[in-house]
Amino acid sequence: MPETLQEDSSKYHKPYTSRDDDGLLTEDSRFAVVYRKNGARYRVQWSHRGDAEPIEVEGRNGVWTAEQGEVAQRFPARIYSQKQIFELAKAPLALLRIVDEAPDVDRRSWEERWKEETTRYLALKAKAREIELGLADEPRLRGELEDVRRKMGVFEQAGHAGVLKEYQRRLRQQRAVEEWEKSWADSGERVRELAKEIAPAHLEPALFDLSKPEDSDFVEKAKIPLARLQEVCGELEKLARRLDEAVSAWTVERDKSEWKRAVTTAIGEYKALREKLAQEGAGDPSAYGELVQRRQMLEGRLKNLESRRKQLDSMRKEAEESLDRLLAVRRELTKRRREFLEKVLRNNPYVRVEVVPYGARETVEIELRSLLQRETGGFEKDIGSASEDGGMIGTLYSGNPDAEVIEQRLTNLKLYVRGIASGKGDPGQLRDQRFAAHLAKLPPEAFDRIDMWFPEDSLRVEYSTAANGSGFRSIQEGSPGQKTAALLAFLLSYGDEPIVLDQPEDDLDNHLIYDLIVTQLRNIKQVRQVIVVTHNANIVVNGDAELVAGLAARGGETHQECSGCLQERKVRDVVCAVMEGGREAFEQRYRRIALEA
Numbered sequence: 001m002p003e004t005l006q007e008d009s010s011k012y013h014k015p016y017t018s019r020d021d022d023g024l025l026t027e028d029s030r031f032a033v034v035y036r037k038n039g040a041r042y043r044v045q046w047s048h049r050g051d052a053e054p055i056e057v058e059g060r061n062g063v064w065t066a067e068q069g070e071v072a073q074r075f076p077a078r079i080y081s082q083k084q085i086f087e088l089a090k091a092p093l094a095l096l097r098i099v100d101e102a103p104d105v106d107r108r109s110w111e112e113r114w115k116e117e118t119t120r121y122l123a124l125k126a127k128a129r130e131i132e133l134g135l136a137d138e139p140r141l142r143g144e145l146e147d148v149r150r151k152m153g154v155f156e157q158a159g160h161a162g163v164l165k166e167y168q169r170r171l172r173q174q175r176a177v178e179e180w181e182k183s184w185a186d187s188g189e190r191v192r193e194l195a196k197e198i199a200p201a202h203l204e205p206a207l208f209d210l211s212k213p214e215d216s217d218f219v220e221k222a223k224i225p226l227a228r229l230q231e232v233c234g235e236l237e238k239l240a241r242r243l244d245e246a247v248s249a250w251t252v253e254r255d256k257s258e259w260k261r262a263v264t265t266a267i268g269e270y271k272a273l274r275e276k277l278a279q280e281g282a283g284d285p286s287a288y289g290e291l292v293q294r295r296q297m298l299e300g301r302l303k304n305l306e307s308r309r310k311q312l313d314s315m316r317k318e319a320e321e322s323l324d325r326l327l328a329v330r331r332e333l334t335k336r337r338r339e340f341l342e343k344v345l346r347n348n349p350y351v352r353v354e355v356v357p358y359g360a361r362e363t364v365e366i367e368l369r370s371l372l373q374r375e376t377g378g379f380e381k382d383i384g385s386a387s388e389d390g391g392m393i394g395t396l397y398s399g400n401p402d403a404e405v406i407e408q409r410l411t412n413l414k415l416y417v418r419g420i421a422s423g424k425g426d427p428g429q430l431r432d433q434r435f436a437a438h439l440a441k442l443p444p445e446a447f448d449r450i451d452m453w454f455p456e457d458s459l460r461v462e463y464s465t466a467a468n469g470s471g472f473r474s475i476q477e478g479s480p481g482q483k484t485a486a487l488l489a490f491l492l493s494y495g496d497e498p499i500v501l502d503q504p505e506d507d508l509d510n511h512l513i514y515d516l517i518v519t520q521l522r523n524i525k526q527v528r529q530v531i532v533v534t535h536n537a538n539i540v541v542n543g544d545a546e547l548v549a550g551l552a553a554r555g556g557e558t559h560q561e562c563s564g565c566l567q568e569r570k571v572r573d574v575v576c577a578v579m580e581g582g583r584e585a586f587e588q589r590y591r592r593i594a595l596e597a
Contacts, residue, residue, distance in 0.1 A: 350489035357403035359458035361386030381431035
């Protein structure tokens, strides 16, 4: 519903306490609508107190039971008043929401895809920032490593370089060997675990009747794969024992090797050197060992940082790919809208509706300011507006660009905002230097959300001045009747859900009432239920209404005068007496029937 009507509509939803109140409800108001769908009868209910079950289904025994679901999604219906249709002509975005609700557009499923991809992009960017934060320590760690190496050099140049270097080299080797052994030492146990995982369970014997040949034959056949799998498990157990033997053999060979003796010798000589230096008071020899350990720790951390740097590069690439997918998903929405409108309005003589990609200029400033967290105004010259040149928004729409140009300008806008915020942009481009300070204070996620932002599409609605598919002009130039006719022609051109129209004839002249409303109603009622609230007999009579409910207001209440088909005399009398053009409508109808006959 257009925003201009929401206030008027909401005030009627309140209970009234006196005759002067606008509310149309009481505290006990309760509504129930029976909706037939897929061969079943449903009851959709609402009460002001909130105690009504929203959805119920009728069982075969006539008992109603509650069901789950969203009413609007499970039981769609369209309700339009003439005033609402007229306002839609002035609010393309409200009309766009109606387009999005069409099954061919299916905005709901599109939003699920969009949300999934935006969540992925935000998660990738957050993880990348976390890794970047850890990488910030790299310069400090490299500097500390250089200091450690210089201190170690002092020890090595003091006449004990050979012992210290050999100890250092053998210690590195020993650590590398231990890590290497750790990667495969438990191979036998892992193979045993695999054997346990694939070991088959026996069929449940109680489920089969072995006295029946088909059951007994099947049970016998099932023993074959069971035996084969058990055989494989046996082979795996043998393989596990062989792996254990290989590990044990390696341990023996390692401990008997010349290399092991060299490691033991290097460690022994280093310990002897420490004792000698301690006895001679030549300084703390343990400092060298601490330096060696410190160097190993720093080298390990730097190696880990290198791995994380590769992970960061991978995440940045994934984030770029995610952003590309978001652009593709956004383009898909425009494509769905365009294809839907082309299909339902093909050869329509009254109206033409075109999708303008990213063309919702009336909301673009609000959207961008929200992302920049500057909804209250300010920085007008830097942010700009769609109605004026200059600023980010003015540049975006300068020269009435097509979708491809707008997408490129959006990319430039987003890079510009990030550059200014990080201090890498050209401050000379700013009209107000405080804008840079404001951007610098924004949280990182704000820029991620700007990356994902695309202005909404708009609709260009045109009406035929002759109502014959020619001479199309902007709907903003049309009279109230022309605007109503154009939008009504669109709203009646698609869909199979029930539709309720409240006085669609207002602002329309007689030929439009007949050519547009009556003709289309006769066509669409074959595929959807149509309920029309009207004062015009032409719609009722020439529209071939199957059921007419005549209403009258008396004493502040609405009363039903009659209910039935046009063949009933009382119904015809009410139409002739109450409705505008009643007798004339009947005469036209019978003339039409005679001509058709």
